[in-house]
Amino acid sequence: MSDPATPLNGAHYAGYVTIAEAAPRGMITLRGDLGDKGFAKVVKAVTGLALPGQREFAAKGDFAVAWMSPDELLVLCTYDRANAVVADLTAQLGDLHSLAVNVSDARALIEITGDDAREVLAKLAPVDLSPGAFGPGQIRRSRLAQVPAAFWMTDTGFQLVCFRSVADYVFEALSTVAQPGSRVGALV
Amino acid sequence: MLILRCPYCGVSGEETEFHAGGEAHLKRFGPGSSDAEFEAYLFQRENPKGVHFERWRHVNGCGKWFHAARCTATLEVFGTYPAQSTEPPADLRKAISAKRPGWKWREFS
Numbered sequence: 001m002s003d004p005a006t007p008l009n010g011a012h013y014a015g016y017v018t019i020a021e022a023a024p025r026g027m028i029t030l031r032g033d034l035g036d037k038g039f040a041k042v043v044k045a046v047t048g049l050a051l052p053g054q055r056e057f058a059a060k061g062d063f064a065v066a067w068m069s070p071d072e073l074l075v076l077c078t079y080d081r082a083n084a085v086v087a088d089l090t091a092q093l094g095d096l097h098s099l100a101v102n103v104s105d106a107r108a109l110i111e112i113t114g115d116d117a118r119e120v121l122a123k124l125a126p127v128d129l130s131p132g133a134f135g136p137g138q139i140r141r142s143r144l145a146q147v148p149a150a151f152w153m154t155d156t157g158f159q160l161v162c163f164r165s166v167a168d169y170v171f172e173a174l175s176t177v178a179q180p181g182s183r184v185g186a187l188v
Numbered sequence: 189m190l191i192l193r194c195p196y197c198g199v200s201g202e203e204t205e206f207h208a209g210g211e212a213h214l215k216r217f218g219p220g221s222s223d224a225e226f227e228a229y230l231f232q233r234e235n236p237k238g239v240h241f242e243r244w245r246h247v248n249g250c251g252k253w254f255h256a257a258r259c260t261a262t263l264e265v266f267g268t269y270p271a272q273s274t275e276p277p278a279d280l281r282k283a284i285s286a287k288r289p290g291w292k293w294r295e296f297s
């Protein structure tokens with residue numbers, strides 16, 4: 001297998017937080033009726049994770065599952081296994097009205113790490129990012145400056161996913177608001 | 189600035205996370221309808237000062253369409269409800285009546 005060409009070519013910016021493209025990750029859009037027990041069973045069998053509740057994000061081992069809407073999940077896995085996981089999901093879902101698509105190369109994955117990661121994200125997204133309002137185990141789909149994006153928390157900050165076509169824009173926007181000397185310090 | 193709550197993902201987001209989709213509860217008149225019905229369907233819209241019902245989409249979010257009831261004068265949002273509704277829910281109408289006694293919008297009150 002050839003090496004994947006990531007959208008940002010491993011870009012990295014060190015400001016008062018660090019903005020960096022994440023290592024290639026398998027990303028699968030899985031659509032179906034999240035209220036269907038059969039659907040939840042397949043998700044559990046393939047990923048080892050229970051169906052996340054509304055706006056929840058759960059990770060275990062190589063897998064993560066995020067709630068995107070009442071009929072959509074984002075399944076994360078290792079980059080190399082994405083097609084196999086799609087095939088597995090499709091086979092196990094069988095006749096259940098559903099759709100699994102490998103979107104790994106259609107998305108960009110960016111990491112925002114550092115003590116002020118919340119603040120940097122809050123400069124671009126119209127979201128309450130104070131610790132009381134948003135924390136680990138949650139996913140938020142919103143607007144990042146002028147484009148859609150989704151993000152969740154990690155041990156060191158955030159991971160953010162956006163469309164590949166706007167990866168440069170998102171990286172530059174994040175880098176701009178993370179410039180040294182631009183810390184606001186209002187969000188604690 | 190409106191703060192809207194998406195009935196599908198439960199997010200209370202500000203206006204720029206959403207996109208307005210025009211008047212709510214339009215009845216479509218197509219082939220076989222009269223000229224007057226078709227004209228009304230295409231062009232005639234409410235333009236109230238006060239209680240209004242609209243369609244919105246959570247475009248920078250879960251992507252779903254929904255309905256919203258709001259006041260055009262104060263920008264107060266009375267409530268939101270799923271797209272799969274042919275009329276404003278009774279409890280929402282009651283809540284609006286408590287705040288705007290005597291309100292009327294098309295055939296609803």
Ligand SMILES: [Zn+2]
Nearest residue numbers: 194197246250
């Ligand atoms: Zn929503």
